[in-house]
Structure formats: structure tokens, C-alpha cells
Amino acid sequence: MFLKVQLPWNVIIPAECLDAKGLMLQRQIIIRLLEAFSSKKATQELGYFLAVTTLENIGEGKVRQHTGDVLFPVVFSCLTFKLYRGEILNGVVHKVLKHGVFLRCGPVENIYMSCKKMPDYRYVPGENPLFMNEKMSKIEKDVVVRCIVMGTKWIEAEREFQALVSLEGDYLGPVSDEASLH
Numbered sequence: 001m002f003l004k005v006q007l008p009w010n011v012i013i014p015a016e017c018l019d020a021k022g023l024m025l026q027r028q029i030i031i032r033l034l035e036a037f038s039s040k041k042a043t044q045e046l047g048y049f050l051a052v053t054t055l056e057n058i059g060e061g062k063v064r065q066h067t068g069d070v071l072f073p074v075v076f077s078c079l080t081f082k083l084y085r086g087e088i089l090n091g092v093v094h095k096v097l098k099h100g101v102f103l104r105c106g107p108v109e110n111i112y113m114s115c116k117k118m119p120d121y122r123y124v125p126g127e128n129p130l131f132m133n134e135k136m137s138k139i140e141k142d143v144v145v146r147c148i149v150m151g152t153k154w155i156e157a158e159r160e161f162q163a164l165v166s167l168e169g170d171y172l173g174p175v176s177d178e179a180s181l182h
Contacts, residue, residue: 001087001106003080005046006056008073009033013061015068029058029072037078042161044154047082048107081106083163087149090175091165093141096129101139103147103165110162113147117166137174144175 011032018025034052042048059073083089083105091103091111100114115123121131121139130140139145147165154161167173 001081001083001089002050003046003082004053004077005080006075006077008075009036011036011072011074012064013070013072015070018070026058029074030055033074033076041159042080042107043159044156047080047161050079050081050107053077053079081108083108083111083149083152083161085149085151088146088172089149089165090144090146093139093143093145096131096139096141098123098125098129101131101145103145108161108163110160111165112162113145113165113167117150117164117168119168121167139174146172146175148172 011029013025013028013032017028033055037049037052040049054077055074056077057075059075061070061072063070089105089111091105093101094104095102098115100112100116100118103111103113105111115121115131118131118139120133121137122133124130124132128140130138132138145167147167148169150164150166152161152163
């Protein structure tokens with residue numbers, strides 16, 4: 001789910017931002033790195049980019065011929081989030097449909113659980129539709145559900161993942177808030 005990876009990156013500092021003080025240059029490099037990092041949503045291999053944790057190395061700057069800007073190769077560590085088949089996750093229901101529910105987990109917005117993958121649950125229509133089983137356990141909007149990932153799909157155009165999940169397995173289903181039971 002969470003990965004710590006080390007990445008190489010190129011940071012370009014415009015000529016007008018350069019000055020003689022090394023500390024200000026390092027600050028500019030870090031600011032530009034964070035700006036570029038925050039605009040990069042995800043990759044198929046690494047998942048969603050969450051946070052830069054450490055700046056490992058700043059290489060020697062190379063002046064670009066026509067602009068005078070300086071390109072600095074940097075290496076940094078960061079946290080990413082990626083779902084894997086067979087992994088157990090807790091997702092929050094955000095849409096209930098007749099044939100299943102959509103959940104969110106971290107940065108992943110499109111996690112689908114078909115009604116066929118919710119054994120013993122049946123659809124209950126109404127203003128606030130839900131799925132309910134014979135033990136009165138409910139899967140409805142804003143409920144946290146523990147489920148298992150059956151598969152993921154990378155959507156290049158949106159630079160995001162979609163996932164299919166299931167309740168078929170031990171200890172899977174709506175997660176109750178223990179404090180509210182007492």
C-alpha cells in the first residue's frame with residue numbers, strides 16, 4: 001500500500017532566481033522540486049505520489065545554452081500509495097448504486113464493489129439506498145468497509161487507478177466504531 005522510493009529528478013532554476021548564496025540556491029531547488037512533485041499525480045509503476053521525505057543529493061548544475069537557466073539533477077526519497085491484488089484495505093463508501101458501491105481509499109477515488117461480491121447483502125432502495133444483510137449490517141454512504149482488492153487498472157488519460165474489491169473472505173465487511181457500541 002505505502003511505498004518508500006528513491007527517485008531522480010531534474011530541477012530547473014531560472015537565471016533570475018540565482019544568487020551567490022548557496023543556502024538560497026538550495027532553498028530554490030527544494031521549492032521547485034516540491035512544486036514539480038505536487039503537480040505529478042501518479043505513475044503506473046509507483047502509484048500516487050504523497051510526500052517528499054528526504055532530499056538525498058543535489059548534483060552539479062548545468063547551464064542551459066539558450067535560456068541561462070540552470071538544471072540541477074536531484075535524488076530524493078518519497079512516499080507513494082499503490083493498491084495491490086490480494087491486499088486488505090478500508091474504504092469509505094461514497095456512492096451506492098443498485099448493482100454495487102463505489103468507495104474511496106486514500107487518493108484512490110474509484111474503487112468498485114459489485115453486489116455479486118457482497119455475499120448475503122441485498123439492495124434496499126430509497127432516498128438513501130443501502131445494502132443490508134440478515135444481521136442488519138449496513139453498507140451505505142460514509143460507512144467504512146474492510147475489503148480485499150481483486151484487481152487494479154491504470155487509466156493513463158486521468159493518471160489514476162481504478163480497483164475492484166470484494167467482501168469474500170474472513171473478517172471483511174462494514175467496520176463498526178467500537179466506541180459507539182458501548
